[in-house]
Amino acid sequence: MKQFAKLVNILGTSTKTNDKLQALQDYFEVAADQDKVWVIAIFSGRRPKRIINSTILAGWCLEIAAIEPWLFDECYHTVGDLGETIALLLPEQETQNETGNEHTLSYYLQTFIRIEKETEQVKKDFITSSWQQMDRNEKFVFNKLITGGFRIGVSQTMMVNALAKTVKVSSSIIAHRISGNWDPATTSFDDLLSETVAATDFSKPYPFYLAYAVDEDLDKLGEEDLWQAEWKWDGIRGQIIKRNKDFFVWSRGEELMTEKFPEYNHFKDQLPDGTVIDGEIISLGAPAEDGVFKPLPFAALQTRIGRKTITKKQLTEAPVGFIAYDILEFEGEDIRYKSMEERRQLLEQVIAKTNYPALHISPVISFNTWEELGVTRTKSRDMGSEGIMIKRKSSPYQSGRKRGDWWKWKIDPLTIDAVMIYAQKGHGRRSNLYTDYTFAVKDGDKLVPFTKAYSGLTDKEFAQVDSFVKRNSIEKFGPVRTVKPELVFEIAFEGIAASNRHKSGVALRFPRMSRWRTDKKADEINTLEDLKEMLKIYNQQGVVEATDL
Incomplete structure (x- = not known):
């Protein structure tokens, strides 16, 4: 120890x-x-x-x-x-x-x-x-x-790299061998890293390849015809595996989720043995007249997450499909080394032979110039997507987050101005500062809390807000302080859904503070009506009651 x-x-x-x-x-x-x-x-x-x-x-x-x-x-x-x-x-x-x-x-x-x-x-x-x-x-x-709350500032990639240097095996191989469903209480170190054991674990997924956010002019990526563009769908990244006549579904967080999505039982037998497909677990509505699938808001999928048993009502209101991005194994062979263009051709063949309406291939976005792709990106929310993925056609499927071949070009977040009404101390290095805040919007002459956020400010700004909280606390409830409603912040978020578990009636996806609005006073913040109008626009495909948010 x-x-x-x-x-x-x-x-x-x-x-x-x-x-x-x-x-x-x-x-x-x-x-x-x-x-x-x-x-x-x-x-x-x-x-x-x-x-x-x-x-x-x-x-x-x-x-x-x-x-x-x-x-x-x-x-x-x-x-x-x-x-x-x-x-x-x-x-x-x-x-x-x-x-x-x-x-x-x-x-x-x-x-x-x-x-x-x-x-x-x-x-x-x-x-x-x-x-x-x-x-x-x-x-x-x-x-x-x-x-059971052990968290430390080290990524799995860093751990894999250190282990690879120690045992003199490439990090991509190590990442694959430590993936999957193994028990540290019964697994020896030699077995964990053994090629033989890895080959006989038919459920073992591959490490996911992750993209970096676009942080430069797209012209620097080179000729447009070297790249493939797809929509960035908003669900749970996952892998479906068919090996040894058995079927497995893994999430990116390495959670085995096979039993959570009984819809997949309808097409698993149609997949050829020795197949691993990377894609998005997502709730899909009824296909449009042209046959194009309609993703439901992420809130629909959230009603299925964490449930041990799925009710008929949930199966009906939040049906789950799978949007395939890539194929990693074909006829039992690891084909991650092949170019994305080659893998895409194989993926199209497999999906075409699997005739099931909830299994789709992620459509390729046609474009001739980066400017044209930028215009298409502005329509992302109409498609129910978070933005666009840009992938080099010659790229292999790598492990972890690598720069150069896969990029994500997300749309700008939704934003709303709100006032801070509660504050709580943070954790770790911020345990002495008030850094966790609750925000409210106006509803007539009342303030209605609607979200919490604890990221987005600089250390200097957190220190300034902490000083304000200590000087302007009104009441204390355990670790929470009620503060004078004076500080206004712009709250950014990726999605919004109806929720009967929140007083405001809405729940936000990935809320964070995008800036401190020192230029605004509390009476200039947005209203609850603004939030509900945003919800209406965002969920044009049909509002989902996110009762489990």
């Missing part, structure tokens, strides 16, 4: 990518094999389950630290993170073994699994005795693992 705590400390405090990469590489060089497996699991989203309620965990800390609940609450509101608060409040041990805590990371995580269904007393004995053997850094990491 001491090695892992040291790694987390470096990753959490360093601002340089090379330092983080070296720290990961150093860890993989010396750590026990089973600890490596767990680190790979943690940094690729396979976090251990929470084994104890946070309130109970805080109670044990109160008991050991001998402090009152109000003092713990004040500390928690200041620090902003439960695991760190407990680590700071627990007394440091007067004497420590010179070699430190001998237990490994895998020992603790395997014990979490073993005691998951044990009594509260068994869990208390293990956790409190572990605290007594740890220094503050180890306690912090241990607590984060206990609460």
Whole structure:
């Protein structure tokens, strides 16, 4: 655990990518094999389950630290993170073994699994005795693992690159082998990276190829005929896999979602064995008269996400289809090395032979000049899309986010001016600042809250808003402060949907602060009627009641 705590400390405090990469590489060089497996699991989203309620965990800390609940609450509101608060409040041990805590990371995580269904007393004995053997850094990491909220500033790509340097295997191969449905509790390091094991796991998806946002003049991309343009659809990026006469559906977040979309059962038998298709899981309305499919707003798909069972009503109101972008495996062969132009021809053949109305191929946008494509881009919302994808025809299908061959050219976000009415302290390095805000629009002489946002400002601006909150707080409800409704911000968002779970009646997709409107006063903000009119225009294809937003 001491090695892992040291790694987390470096990753959490360093601002340089090379330092983080070296720290990961150093860890993989010396750590026990089973600890490596767990680190790979943690940094690729396979976090251990929470084994104890946070309130109970805080109670044990109160008991050991001998402090009152109000003092713990004040500390928690200041620090902003439960695991760190407990680590700071627990007394440091007067004497420590010179070699430190001998237990490994895998020992603790395997014990979490073993005691998951044990009594509260068994869990208390293990956790409190572990605290007594740890220094503050180890306690912090241990607590984060206990609460299941382990997040650290390192991408899966960085972890894969460090691992590739250690084992001398290319990062693209490593990314593929650690993908899919494997259990760190039962998988050895050798098996995880084994070519043989990877070849026999028929469910294993490929790492997704991700695009960069267009950040330069399109003329710099060169001749237009070297590129293919498609719409950027707004759903869940996924892969459908047909291997060994079995069928699997994976999301980009490596969640196995086969059972969530029973609609796919209608065409899975039509796909040839040894096929992997990359595309978009999306809700589709009835086809238009010309046969063109109609994407429904993302809110429709959200009513299906997280559901263990799907009702007939949801199947009817939010039917799910699949828009195919690319084919990665054909007749059992990994064809990612082929050019996109070659892969597209194969994809067209496969989709043409699979006659099912909910399975489509992403149409190619015809254009002769970049200016012409720019005009087409302005019609994205009419198509139910977020913008345009631009892909080099000669490009292979790579792993992760790479610059040069795939670009996303999104439309400008929707915006509305609103006033801040509530503020709460942030997390991590912002735990001492009020950086999480709730915003409202006008409804007559009332203010109606409609969204929260915590990103988009500079550090200097966050510090200025924090100062305003501290000087202009009206009421305090736990960690939340009610503030004078004076600061106006432009809120940007990607989509809007009706919602009966919000007082305003609407819910926004990816809200963030695009700018601080110091030039506007609170009586100049937008109204609830403006929001509803925006909802009406945005959902011209039919308003979806997003009851599960």
